[in-house]
Amino acid sequence: MIELSPEIVIALLLWGTLVGLDLVSVPQAMISRPLVAGTVAGWLAGDVHAGLRVGVVFELFALDVLPVGAVRYPDYGPATVAAVAVGAGLPWQLGLGSSVVLGLALALLGGWSLQLVRRSNARAIQRRAAALAAGESNAIRRLQYGGLLRDAARGFSLTLVGVMLAILMRQHVRLDDQTHLALTLVGVGSALAAAANGAFRSSGRSARFKWLAAGAGTGVLLAALA
Amino acid sequence: MNGRLRALLRLFAVQGTWNYERMLGVGMGYAAEPLLEDLKAVDPVRHGEAVARSAEFFNCNPNLAGLALGATTRAEYEAVPGPQIVRLRTALCSPLGAMGDELFWAGLVPALVALALIGVVLGAGWWAIAGFVLTYNGIRLWTGYWSLRLGMQSGMRVGAAIGSSWLPRAIERVGPAAAFAVGVAIPVVAAWYLKPFGWSAGIGAAGVAMAGIALTRWFAPFLTTVRFALAAMIFLLILRRVGV
Numbered sequence: 001m002i003e004l005s006p007e008i009v010i011a012l013l014l015w016g017t018l019v020g021l022d023l024v025s026v027p028q029a030m031i032s033r034p035l036v037a038g039t040v041a042g043w044l045a046g047d048v049h050a051g052l053r054v055g056v057v058f059e060l061f062a063l064d065v066l067p068v069g070a071v072r073y074p075d076y077g078p079a080t081v082a083a084v085a086v087g088a089g090l091p092w093q094l095g096l097g098s099s100v101v102l103g104l105a106l107a108l109l110g111g112w113s114l115q116l117v118r119r120s121n122a123r124a125i126q127r128r129a130a131a132l133a134a135g136e137s138n139a140i141r142r143l144q145y146g147g148l149l150r151d152a153a154r155g156f157s158l159t160l161v162g163v164m165l166a167i168l169m170r171q172h173v174r175l176d177d178q179t180h181l182a183l184t185l186v187g188v189g190s191a192l193a194a195a196a197n198g199a200f201r202s203s204g205r206s207a208r209f210k211w212l213a214a215g216a217g218t219g220v221l222l223a224a225l226a
Numbered sequence: 227m228n229g230r231l232r233a234l235l236r237l238f239a240v241q242g243t244w245n246y247e248r249m250l251g252v253g254m255g256y257a258a259e260p261l262l263e264d265l266k267a268v269d270p271v272r273h274g275e276a277v278a279r280s281a282e283f284f285n286c287n288p289n290l291a292g293l294a295l296g297a298t299t300r301a302e303y304e305a306v307p308g309p310q311i312v313r314l315r316t317a318l319c320s321p322l323g324a325m326g327d328e329l330f331w332a333g334l335v336p337a338l339v340a341l342a343l344i345g346v347v348l349g350a351g352w353w354a355i356a357g358f359v360l361t362y363n364g365i366r367l368w369t370g371y372w373s374l375r376l377g378m379q380s381g382m383r384v385g386a387a388i389g390s391s392w393l394p395r396a397i398e399r400v401g402p403a404a405a406f407a408v409g410v411a412i413p414v415v416a417a418w419y420l421k422p423f424g425w426s427a428g429i430g431a432a433g434v435a436m437a438g439i440a441l442t443r444w445f446a447p448f449l450t451t452v453r454f455a456l457a458a459m460i461f462l463l464i465l466r467r468v469g470v
Contacts, residue, residue, distance in 0.1 A: 026239035028288060030335070030362050035342055039355055052346060056415060059339060063408065064451050068327045070246060074452055093422065101459050104452050121245035125252060132252075132281050135274035137259050140281050144256040147243030179466045181423070186462055188419045189431035190455030192412065193438025197451055199408045200439075202332050202401075211402040215409020222410065223417035226348065 002046050002089030004167055011044040012081055013159050019077035020155015025148055032077035034058030041081040045088035053092040054084045054099050060191035064198035075110025078155055079103040082162025086169050097183020106162045113154045121147045232260035234374055240288050248283045255281025261299040276302040279311060285319050287326020292370050294318045296377020297384035325393055333400030338362050340407035347418040
């Protein structure tokens with residue numbers, strides 16, 4: 001098992017903060033997608049393979065999210081980073097289930113923390129309403145930097161909580177191999193359900209559904225041949 | 227660095243102060259600042275009013291916000307009456323939101339993610355991930371530049387300019403492509419995870435997936451797939467604890 005040294009923990013915290021910022025605030029470059037966040041976290045923790053396996057499973061969950069308008073959704077970025085910290089150095093069949101448990105709980109917490117930041121932004125705007133109405137550019141700039149800072153703090157705190165829980169899980173949670181394997185299978189099954197749900201919802205009963213079915217047929221063929 | 231480039235860079239942080247009252251409003255004001263600088267010397271009163279308007283309520287897909295930013299900035303320089311600019315901003319919210327969401331969140335992102343997933347499963351590893359990030363950001367950067375330029379060129383006529391652009395046609399095409407790519411990715415990824423476990427475990431995971439799809443549809447919106455997954459895993463741990 002890989003030891004999560006202080007250097008690795010610091011690197012994961014920095015990465016988790018960037019990933020947390022990327023989801024909504026800046027730069028939305030898709031580094032917060034679990035596939036990217038997880039693989040880089042795996043590389044930082046010394047186990048790219050675990051990062052890929054964790055990243056792909058959370059990417060399936062993320063395919064169920066359509067981040068439109070003011071909709072509330074889980075934040076999978078820092079959650080994936082912490083989930084990788086649980087499974088790094090373990091055979092993926094044994095580590096993935098525990099990673100999914102921690103990651104999903106953190107993703108829900110992350111979604112809730114986004115609401116806190118949004119409400120906090122609204123309060124800051126109310127405090128500067130007069131300056132905004134007067135067209136003061138300084139007020140806009142301060143609000144913007146304040147909002148970015150709040151979101152960075154959110155990403156950092158979320159990753160910190162997640163990585164600390166990951167360390168505790170690695171040290172204290174002892175399950176037999178059968179339970180680990182069963183957790184992994186349930187996690188993968190649930191992730192596939194999430195991806196399928198997202199695909200069905202996006203395609204509806206339109207012509208898009210035919211393309212989805214054609215893709216699924218091709219995928220089954222490809223999976224059988226691979 | 228000229229004002230337009232600074233505005234383009236600031237558009238990447240347009241959701242930096244996202245909130246339920248003004249939504250993207252303050253972020254739009256932040257991005258508008260470098261574009262409105264020249265107005266300060268020409269007409270300081272108008273500049274103050276324009277800055278205040280730029281930070282009012284606004285919402286749309288962040289990747290197309292440049293269209294509204296460019297159009298309203300040009301309108302400010304053309305001394306279009308303030309209430310008319312406010313109406314333009316309000317009128318642009320829904321179409322830019324719907325088109326941007328269709329193009330990016332329901333089209334381009336799932337399509338590229340699915341291609342990256344297939345690439346990872348087929349052994350492309352980092353290349354698949356780098357390809358996803360670079361392609362998405364290349365398209366997004368170009369769209370941002372195009373949006374701001376078209377908005378600045380068309381001003382109050384931005385609606386007609388959008389209608390005759392590539393945007394509606396791209397939306398029609400990207401949806402089916404995304405559906406096909408996601409359709410391919412799901413079984414390929416399923417096999418990648420489940421093949422090492424053998425048939426019986428694969429059938430078990432497929433059963434969990436079927437139950438997840440059915441239950442989350444019946445008990446939506448309360449039972450999301452995340453809640454289902456957590457409940458199923460806790461249930462499993464309890465069963466193992468009692469010795470099943």
